[in-house]
Amino acid sequence: MAGxxxxxxxSNIDDYKNVMVFLEARDGKIKKPGLEMISVGASMAHKVNxxxxxxxxxxxxxSMVKEAGEYGCDRVIGYESPDLKDFRTLPYATLxxxxxxxxxxxxxxxxxxxxxxxxxxxxxxRSRTGVTADCTELDIDxxxxxxxxxxxxxxESTLAEILCKSHRPQMATAxxxxxxxxxxxxxxxxxxxARKAKIKKEFMKKEIVDFKPKTTVDLTxxxxxxxxxxxxxxxxxxxxxxxxxxxxxxxxxxxxxxxxLGWIGKDHQVGQTGQSVRPKVYIACxxxxxxxxxxxxxxxxxxxxxxxxxxxxxxxxSDYIINADLYEVLPKLVEAIRKKKSEFEMQSxxxxxxxxxxxxxxxxxxxxxxPQ
Amino acid sequence: MGLEIIVMIKQVPDSSEVVIDPVTFTLNxxxxxxxxxxxxxxxxxxxxxxxxxxxxxxxxxxxxxxPFAETALLDCMSRGVDRAILVTDRAFAxxxxxxxxxxxxxxxxxxxxxxxxxxxxxxxxxSTGHVGPGVAEFLxxxxxxxxxxxxxxxxxxxxxxxLEDGVETIKMEPPCLITVLTNANMPREATLRKKIDxxxxxxxxxxxxxxDLQPDWVGLKGSPTVVKSMRTINEKKREGKKFNVDEMDKxxxxxxxxxxxxxxxx
Ligand SMILES: Cc1cc2nc3c(=O)[nH]c(=O)nc-3n(C[C@H](O)[C@H](O)[C@H](O)COP(=O)(O)OP(=O)(O)OC[C@H]3O[C@@H](n4cnc5c(N)ncnc54)[C@H](O)[C@@H]3O)c2cc1C
Ligand SMILES: Cc1cc2nc3c(=O)[nH]c(=O)nc-3n(C[C@H](O)[C@H](O)[C@H](O)COP(=O)(O)OP(=O)(O)OC[C@H]3O[C@@H](n4cnc5c(N)ncnc54)[C@H](O)[C@@H]3O)c2cc1C
Numbered sequence: 001m002a003g004x005x006x007x008x009x010x011s012n013i014d015d016y017k018n019v020m021v022f023l024e025a026r027d028g029k030i031k032k033p034g035l036e037m038i039s040v041g042a043s044m045a046h047k048v049n050x051x052x053x054x055x056x057x058x059x060x061x062x063s064m065v066k067e068a069g070e071y072g073c074d075r076v077i078g079y080e081s082p083d084l085k086d087f088r089t090l091p092y093a094t095l096x097x098x099x100x101x102x103x104x105x106x107x108x109x110x111x112x113x114x115x116x117x118x119x120x121x122x123x124x125x126r127s128r129t130g131v132t133a134d135c136t137e138l139d140i141d142x143x144x145x146x147x148x149x150x151x152x153x154x155x156e157s158t159l160a161e162i163l164c165k166s167h168r169p170q171m172a173t174a175x176x177x178x179x180x181x182x183x184x185x186x187x188x189x190x191x192x193x194a195r196k197a198k199i200k201k202e203f204m205k206k207e208i209v210d211f212k213p214k215t216t217v218d219l220t221x222x223x224x225x226x227x228x229x230x231x232x233x234x235x236x237x238x239x240x241x242x243x244x245x246x247x248x249x250x251x252x253x254x255x256x257x258x259x260x261l262g263w264i265g266k267d268h269q270v271g272q273t274g275q276s277v278r279p280k281v282y283i284a285c286x287x288x289x290x291x292x293x294x295x296x297x298x299x300x301x302x303x304x305x306x307x308x309x310x311x312x313x314x315x316x317x318s319d320y321i322i323n324a325d326l327y328e329v330l331p332k333l334v335e336a337i338r339k340k341k342s343e344f345e346m347q348s349x350x351x352x353x354x355x356x357x358x359x360x361x362x363x364x365x366x367x368x369x370x371p372q
Numbered sequence: 373m374g375l376e377i378i379v380m381i382k383q384v385p386d387s388s389e390v391v392i393d394p395v396t397f398t399l400n401x402x403x404x405x406x407x408x409x410x411x412x413x414x415x416x417x418x419x420x421x422x423x424x425x426x427x428x429x430x431x432x433x434x435x436x437x438x439p440f441a442e443t444a445l446l447d448c449m450s451r452g453v454d455r456a457i458l459v460t461d462r463a464f465a466x467x468x469x470x471x472x473x474x475x476x477x478x479x480x481x482x483x484x485x486x487x488x489x490x491x492x493x494x495x496x497x498x499s500t501g502h503v504g505p506g507v508a509e510f511l512x513x514x515x516x517x518x519x520x521x522x523x524x525x526x527x528x529x530x531x532x533x534x535l536e537d538g539v540e541t542i543k544m545e546p547p548c549l550i551t552v553l554t555n556a557n558m559p560r561e562a563t564l565r566k567k568i569d570x571x572x573x574x575x576x577x578x579x580x581x582x583x584d585l586q587p588d589w590v591g592l593k594g595s596p597t598v599v600k601s602m603r604t605i606n607e608k609k610r611e612g613k614k615f616n617v618d619e620m621d622k623x624x625x626x627x628x629x630x631x632x633x634x635x636x637x638x
Contacts, residue, residue, distance in 0.1 A: 002509050004478050006589035007470045007596040026537065089505075089515055114535050118517040121469060121502035125509040130470060130596030133500035152605060153498050160602045167596040176536075206514050209530075210541035218536045248633060266555065272496065273410065273554040281632055302632050303610065319610045320627075324617040336620035340628060344635050 008128040009166045016168040019045040020105035022096065023056040023068055024087075024116055030056060030067050032221065033111035033176035038072045040179040041109050044140040044147075050106070051075055055099060057092060059085040061194050069190030072182045076192045083199040086211070087115045090203035093122045100127050105169045107140070107147050112173035120173045130164035131171035136178045147172060157295075177221040177278070219251050219270065225279045227253030227270055227297075228263075231286015231307065231326060235263035240330045241285060247337050253277065253297075255287050271296035285326045289314025306330070374428025375487040375524055375546070377419045379453070380476055380507070381412040381435050383444040384497045408444045411492025413559040415552040419490050420452050420560065422524055430454050432483060436464055436475050442575055449570035450562030456575040457483070463580050466592030473506030475590050478583040480511065487546035488529060493518055493553050501551070508549040515549040516542045520556045 010016070021041040023034035038054065045052040054073030056064045061078030068076040079095055096119070100108065110120045112134040124131035132149035137159070139148045147170040150161045164170045219225060226248075228241040238252065245252050254268040270277055272292040282300035287293060289305075289312055297303070298317055305318040306326045315321050322329050385404035408416075416433065423429040432455040433448045435441050445456035459479050467475065480486065489508075494501035501517075508515040516522070516531035520539075523530050524546075531550050533540040580587060588594060615623040627633040 002512070004474060004481065004510055004585070006474065006586070006594055093509075114518045114533070117501050118505055118515070121473070121500075121505040122509040124502070125470065125473060125506050130468060131502060132597060133502055157605060158602050159605050161600045162597050163600050164597045205545060207543040208540055209543045211538055213538040248635075315612060317610055318612050320623070321612050321614050322617065322623070323614065328617050329620070332617060332620040333624070336624040337633070339621065340624045341635055
């Protein structure tokens with residue numbers, strides 16, 4: 001534990017070398033946000049002729065160590081123990097902090113997932129250093145090997161560059177869905193090491209009494225999103241949204257009031273207090289485009305607005321505008337897409353269907369709370 | 373059985389009112405009203421829900437901030453919080469998350485006994501979400517972050533964590549720290565009676581001298597990170613091309629031509 005103590009400047013900053021990345025995993029597989037750390041970590045490490053060191057924890061780590069190496073880590077260290085099967089703050093934070101003392105990395109990257117953020121600030125405090133949160137741009141200045149960490153703040157309106165010049169390691173969490181997953185190479189060369197971890201009993205007191213996997217996939221990595229707003233007028237309007245989504249392999253998004261009314265689950269909410277998304281295509285149906293909604297989707301590559309109000313705020317950030325009743329537009333749009341698709345299918349009959357997201361039964365939506 | 377609960381709150385500029393100056397690209401926070409960070413309202417409500425179920429519970433709310441943060445604290449008391457402490461000192465200015473956590477942890481240590489510390493999931497202005505777990509680390513206690521619900525039962529604290537891939541239910545021994553999601557609950561309104569009580573009771577004001585930290589451990593001096601620069605994110609220019617409802621075939625043709633819709637080819 002840290003105790004009430006200040007951040008300390010190490011005297012031997014030049015001893016800190018290499019880029020370390022924490023590869024978050026579940027059930028013996030590195031998760032996508034973890035793999036994304038490898039591409040950005042490797043490019044920084046190699047820019048200054050250093051190594052990328054991947055760290056992974058699990059019940060057994062053999063296959064994950066191989067995965068990490070083949071995806072591009074120069075060195076991989078895996079810690080295994082039945083106690084590391086699930087993410088728990090204290091055992092994970094302790095092992096990683098001890099590794100920092102042992103390996104003295106110049107930079108440590110952690111995915112800015114919920115568990116990643118849970119971990120990162122504890123490690124920063126224990127290592128008496130700084131951490132830049134939720135970065136979307138990361139680079140290294142070869143002069144002094146300083147991490148240039150940039151992060152959106154104030155509702156995605158400003159990009160702040162944050163430095164940690166005189167403390168080590170320089171830590172950052174990186175936003176999922178921003179950095180690419182590197183190519184996997186079966187013939188990659190890497191050093192690897194699996195270590196048995198011994199976890200103190202006192203760190204295992206926090207019990208995970210239940211885990212319910214979610215059937216919905218998170219919107220942050222979605223390529224297509226069709227979103228519904230109050231303009232739908234009723235819960236069943238989301239059926240129409242789902243229909244269009246199914247047609248193009250999209251996920252369903254929503255504005256907050258539709259979630260508050262119980263028309264759709266909270267997992268679908270886009271915006272300041274929902275998810276921040278940046279898909280290739282965002283189709284907003286009956287959404288006015290209030291600031292808190294725009295914050296969560298304005299970085300989308302292409303925005304299409306379907307709205308009866310020609311002056312709806314969302315139109316000012318839209319690439320395409322269909323100024324009409326969504327109940328008229330959506331069936332026609334779905335029909336036009338079906339027609340186009342069948343033309344395509346005739347052209348090349350053996351093309352594979354696109355991966356479709358897990359569907360959720362919208363009508364069965366009810367928030368469940370455990371008994372108090 | 374009553375519990376001792378501490379809630380940490382931050383006063384933030386109302387996010388719907390913050391504007392970026394189009395000429396200087398600086399943030400015009402002055403124009404914005406100050407409000408309780410939205411997630412902290414949910415943290416307060418969560419604490420009050422526990423108090424409702426566990427008579428004898430005491431809730432103390434703390435904030436590190438400028439003197440005008442008093443308003444936010446009085447607001448919390450008007451909703452049913454028992455005690456409020458404003459920790460304010462020029463020395464705290466410019467703190468990054470490290471000294472912010474340290475200052476709050478030192479304040480909590482001075483307060484003494486506690487079972488649960490509540491914080492918001494993150495602030496709406498700099499939104500790191502790092503202060504809560506940082507405080508837990510300084511104090512050496514367990515934590516549960518990103519929770520939608522939590523309750524006390526048989527001497528344990530339970531919390532439901534909303535993760536990207538599922539919902540996890542945690543069982544911990546107090547003392548522990550819990551961060552609360554925005555929308556975890558519906559924050560209650562202040563009542564007139566409690567408002568009057570709050571004005572009568574008032575808040576306590578502490579400074580650096582009250583919490584036994586050295587001046588160069590806090591604020592800007594105690595911060596390992598610096599904000600080097602800020603720039604507005606250049607927004608893409610959007611054409612806003614219009615199609616009417618009878619032109620859907622034409623519209624889809626254009627989307628396909630431009631590679632916007634691909635039907636599984638990429
Ligand atoms: C602290 C805070 C946090 C918030 N966080 C979020 C958030 O995360 N996400 C979010 O979305 N909101 C958030 N909000 C709420 C936000 O301010 C807006 O109230 C909300 O985004 C509006 O939702 P809407 O566009 O669906 O509804 P409205 O603003 O009511 O818009 C409905 C739109 O539908 C159009 N319409 C009506 N009928 C039709 C029709 N038949 N066909 C086509 N168009 C039609 C109307 O012209 C209108 O533009 C937040 C608010 C606060 C205070
Ligand atoms: C543009 C910008 C970017 C920044 N980025 C970083 C960064 O990447 N890393 C970094 O270390 N610092 C950063 N900072 C500094 C950061 O704003 C301060 O450290 C701030 O005091 C706390 O951070 P937060 O608002 O992100 O809190 P969060 O961790 O998001 O807040 C979570 C919860 O902690 C509690 N809390 C937070 N602050 C207080 C308080 N003052 N009093 C009581 N409770 C509180 C509340 O319950 C709150 O809901 C940045 C500042 C700016 C202006």
